[in-house]
Amino acid sequence: MKDAQPRTIYLKDYRVPDYLVDQTRLHFELQPSGTLVRSELHIRRNPAAGEGLPPLALDGVELELLSVAIDGREVDDQQFRVSPEGLSIDVDRPEFVLEIANRIHPQDNTSLEGLYLSNGMYCTQCEAEGFRKITYYPDRPDVMSRFTTTIVASRDYPVLLSNGNEIDRGDMEDGRHFVTWEDPFAKPAYLFALVAGDLEHVEDSFTTASGREVKLQIFTEARNIGKCDHAMRSLKKAMRWDEEVYGREYDLDIFMIVAVDHFNMGAMENKGLNIFNSACVLASPETATDTAFQRIEAIVAHEYFHNWSGNRVTCRDWFQLSLKEGFTVFRDAEFSADMNSRAVKRIEDVSMLRTAQFAEDAGPMAHPVRPDSYMEISNFYTLTIYEKGAEVVRMIHTLLGEEAFRRGSDLYFERHDGQAVTCEDFVKAMEDANGVDLSQFRRWYSQAGTPVLDISDDFDAASGEYSLTVRQSCPPSPGQVEKEPFHIPLKIALLDSAGKNLPLDTSGATEQVLEVTEAEQTFRFEGVSEKPLPSISRGFSSPVKVRYGYSKEQLLFLMRFESDDFNRWDACQRLAFMAMEALQQDYRAGRDMRLSPELLSAYRSVLQNRELDPSLVAEMLSLPTAQVLAEQTDEIDAEAIVAARNFAEAELARELEEDLLAGYHAFSNDRPYRPEAGDIAERRLKNTCLAYLCVTEKPEYLDLAQAQFDSAGNMTDSAAALATLVDRGSDEQAESALQEFYRCWHADTQVVELWFALQASSSQRGSLDRVRALMQHPAFELKNPNKVRSVIGGFANRNFTQFHRADGKGFEFLAEQVVALDRLNPQVAARLVTPLTRWKRYRAELSEKMHAALQMVMESGELSRDLYEVVSKSLV
Ligand code: ARG
Ligand code: ZN
Numbered sequence: 001m002k003d004a005q006p007r008t009i010y011l012k013d014y015r016v017p018d019y020l021v022d023q024t025r026l027h028f029e030l031q032p033s034g035t036l037v038r039s040e041l042h043i044r045r046n047p048a049a050g051e052g053l054p055p056l057a058l059d060g061v062e063l064e065l066l067s068v069a070i071d072g073r074e075v076d077d078q079q080f081r082v083s084p085e086g087l088s089i090d091v092d093r094p095e096f097v098l099e100i101a102n103r104i105h106p107q108d109n110t111s112l113e114g115l116y117l118s119n120g121m122y123c124t125q126c127e128a129e130g131f132r133k134i135t136y137y138p139d140r141p142d143v144m145s146r147f148t149t150t151i152v153a154s155r156d157y158p159v160l161l162s163n164g165n166e167i168d169r170g171d172m173e174d175g176r177h178f179v180t181w182e183d184p185f186a187k188p189a190y191l192f193a194l195v196a197g198d199l200e201h202v203e204d205s206f207t208t209a210s211g212r213e214v215k216l217q218i219f220t221e222a223r224n225i226g227k228c229d230h231a232m233r234s235l236k237k238a239m240r241w242d243e244e245v246y247g248r249e250y251d252l253d254i255f256m257i258v259a260v261d262h263f264n265m266g267a268m269e270n271k272g273l274n275i276f277n278s279a280c281v282l283a284s285p286e287t288a289t290d291t292a293f294q295r296i297e298a299i300v301a302h303e304y305f306h307n308w309s310g311n312r313v314t315c316r317d318w319f320q321l322s323l324k325e326g327f328t329v330f331r332d333a334e335f336s337a338d339m340n341s342r343a344v345k346r347i348e349d350v351s352m353l354r355t356a357q358f359a360e361d362a363g364p365m366a367h368p369v370r371p372d373s374y375m376e377i378s379n380f381y382t383l384t385i386y387e388k389g390a391e392v393v394r395m396i397h398t399l400l401g402e403e404a405f406r407r408g409s410d411l412y413f414e415r416h417d418g419q420a421v422t423c424e425d426f427v428k429a430m431e432d433a434n435g436v437d438l439s440q441f442r443r444w445y446s447q448a449g450t451p452v453l454d455i456s457d458d459f460d461a462a463s464g465e466y467s468l469t470v471r472q473s474c475p476p477s478p479g480q481v482e483k484e485p486f487h488i489p490l491k492i493a494l495l496d497s498a499g500k501n502l503p504l505d506t507s508g509a510t511e512q513v514l515e516v517t518e519a520e521q522t523f524r525f526e527g528v529s530e531k532p533l534p535s536i537s538r539g540f541s542s543p544v545k546v547r548y549g550y551s552k553e554q555l556l557f558l559m560r561f562e563s564d565d566f567n568r569w570d571a572c573q574r575l576a577f578m579a580m581e582a583l584q585q586d587y588r589a590g591r592d593m594r595l596s597p598e599l600l601s602a603y604r605s606v607l608q609n610r611e612l613d614p615s616l617v618a619e620m621l622s623l624p625t626a627q628v629l630a631e632q633t634d635e636i637d638a639e640a641i642v643a644a645r646n647f648a649e650a651e652l653a654r655e656l657e658e659d660l661l662a663g664y665h666a667f668s669n670d671r672p673y674r675p676e677a678g679d680i681a682e683r684r685l686k687n688t689c690l691a692y693l694c695v696t697e698k699p700e701y702l703d704l705a706q707a708q709f710d711s712a713g714n715m716t717d718s719a720a721a722l723a724t725l726v727d728r729g730s731d732e733q734a735e736s737a738l739q740e741f742y743r744c745w746h747a748d749t750q751v752v753e754l755w756f757a758l759q760a761s762s763s764q765r766g767s768l769d770r771v772r773a774l775m776q777h778p779a780f781e782l783k784n785p786n787k788v789r790s791v792i793g794g795f796a797n798r799n800f801t802q803f804h805r806a807d808g809k810g811f812e813f814l815a816e817q818v819v820a821l822d823r824l825n826p827q828v829a830a831r832l833v834t835p836l837t838r839w840k841r842y843r844a845e846l847s848e849k850m851h852a853a854l855q856m857v858m859e860s861g862e863l864s865r866d867l868y869e870v871v872s873k874s875l876v
Helices: 220-229 231-248 290-307 318-339 342-362 384-398 401-417 423-434 440-448 554-559 565-588 597-608 614-621 625-630 636-654 655-666 675-697 699-711 715-728 731-745 750-758 769-778 785-798 807-824 827-830 832-839 845-856 865-875
Strands: 018-029 033-044 057-060 064-070 080-083 084-088 095-105 113-118 123-124 146-153 159-162 165-171 177-182 194-197 200-207 214-222 254-260 274-275 452-460 464-472 488-495 511-514 518-523 531-535 545-548
Touching: 018 518, 064 274, 080 165, 080 614, 113 827, 123 274, 146 159, 146 194, 159 177, 200 220, 200 231, 214 220, 214 231, 214 342, 214 699, 220 231, 220 290, 220 452, 231 254, 231 290, 231 401, 254 290, 254 554, 274 832, 290 318, 290 675, 318 342, 318 384, 318 423, 342 625, 384 423, 384 440, 384 488, 384 511, 401 423, 401 750, 423 440, 423 597, 423 614, 452 531, 464 488, 464 511, 488 554, 531 545, 531 554, 531 565, 545 750, 554 565, 554 597, 565 597, 565 636, 597 614, 597 636, 597 655, 614 675, 614 731, 625 636, 636 675, 675 715, 699 731, 715 731, 715 750, 731 750, 750 769, 750 785, 769 785, 785 807, 785 832, 807 827, 807 832, 807 845, 807 865, 832 845, 832 865, 845 865
Parallel strands: 018 146, 214 254, 254 274, 452 545
Antiparallel strands: 018 033, 033 095, 057 084, 064 095, 080 084, 113 123, 123 194, 146 177, 159 194, 165 177, 200 214, 452 464, 464 518, 488 511, 488 531
């Protein structure tokens, strides 16, 4: 165990930087024996920081310092102090040029932070605090500087890239070559990037609204060059969308994307040089599923949108991370909604929020959208910062409306262009542009936890008055016991007995945004002729849990008549949730389980409805996942959840067999593959039907799956068939399909990741033994986060059944892997441990076993700061 606890950093301690860096000139010599970094920093005392000349504090981690000079004179070692965290230099003048030389060892860097090697290519990841692993620097986002970068390397690395525009290139006398890049926009060090490798690229161009021509390039290893088209198309769509919807144009002459195989997260928005996890950029119809195509479109857009929401206007400090991430996720979600099915996009996002973000908000690492403290900032790239942060921006959008929101974003970009600012500045711009008061709304940034709305209604037939009474509460979270009421936009409609939306005011509007601001509040509607059924939180208008005592009949009614597709789906989810609750109770009481007939008839009518968007049908037919069911119960009984879900699935498959088969055939076609919403929807529904049919384990349906597997012309259909065979087929069927698939695709990294994930997350076949065997497979690599996420993450996060085995061996396994991984890659280890941190939510025995596994991690030896923070906070 660590004896010296890592230091906690507090928002309240924020101070402006003592020194500013107007210019940063970097010079890299990339060598196998170690990379030489020389920097020239044009430094100036920050007038806003006060009097005197305090020592200059630079961050630096795992660096080999070679020399320090000020204004051309070597600084003697009396004048500076080196520590494991950085360098402190005594200063005698307010403005000077600092020159530093240091060495780093990218070939030994397995943390994938700073400068590292991936398949022989040099690349960087500097957000949040990776630049300090490259050279000594004030590594904080409020120090913005203009960067010029020269890269010198052997000819084995023909492509040398950095931010901005190329301004020089040439040969060295010793046979090496160099390229110099200049970025005209001042930026924080976390947006710096460098790439060197033997790469190919595809090229295209984009003409901005004002008529400037931008060169677009996507770089990748030669073998992947055929998998860049979709990302390029997505990029151009994103560039156009940001001009049309936000009035934002691109600002450099060139925009580059590079794909790398070893990457901790999805992608990174470095100025002019985005670096992507290969899995988030490379796709072809033969190798990528519909889900992958859509994820790539979203992430390419997300990183591109950061050019304004993140780069031109950046964060003052890392407590403000959601300023750029929440806003940018909101922007990419709206983009995806505009490109595809809006309702389905919303359903997917809300499902994720309700499982993972709600769980985070109810767990030991719960934190506000703008946290007050952290030990390791990498641990705060969370669903709360990203997804809940996006919901907070969405609520502002809902409260203000489209046009007012745009006025606010225009003011924000104009007022803060070139600055490093705070969440407060964002809200203020929204207020100032529209003359509104968002004081109470700001609590969404400072209070953690998922609010709960308890809603009841009343109808007085004599006076024609209908009222909705809303009580809000929010459970305590670490460091926050009492919560003040939130300002919550609640979009509602009222349905009459014919299923029509009632007019809610004299204008005839049938939808209204109620502004809930009190702990308890009643909203009244006049002139209502019959008792209506409320449709609450349409489109999921706020990230809260809504409790209203809907009866099964009312939910069925909503499923038929609700005009808001999100709420229509949600009614179906509520019905399924009630049915699953009842089944769990049966199971625990040792009674025969009996599936709710209402759920059965609801599913049947959905399946028979040819009017609805097929992807909406597929979403409605999907039972809530075990993870959602777990998140929504106070004391998780893993065994009962699994039993209930398996039973329900089997019953539905048996009862709906004919309709499922009809659905399967109705939505099969042999059109050429296109990753377009309409086609994706049909494939999704067809494959949902196939999976259900095979739950029966009848040979004729497994044959259908086998036939689809054998003849599939695209990865979506192939992978869906494979997953079904793996889950439901005989041992022989499953194994031979897996082998055949691997034989076909072993050379394709992304498909191999899919092959791993599909097995590890299979509730039927993803046993612990199999998972251990997969880790011995030659294609597995503990140093590659994607492989770790596919196999270990697939098992711990998406294989509820096997991970929660009663003997606790699943938890022990995860603990072991986390400990091993922490030595290599702390960021990934700290993320992977998450499922174990939920131990308090489980029933006695599993809870104890989970706790023991977590304890084992704690006692395994010295932990990284990343892992220590998560584990120590979760053991409390
Ligand atoms: N800013 C990146 C994004 O757009 C996330 C990168 C953070 N990376 C990290 N290792 N902490 O989502
Ligand atoms: Zn981002």
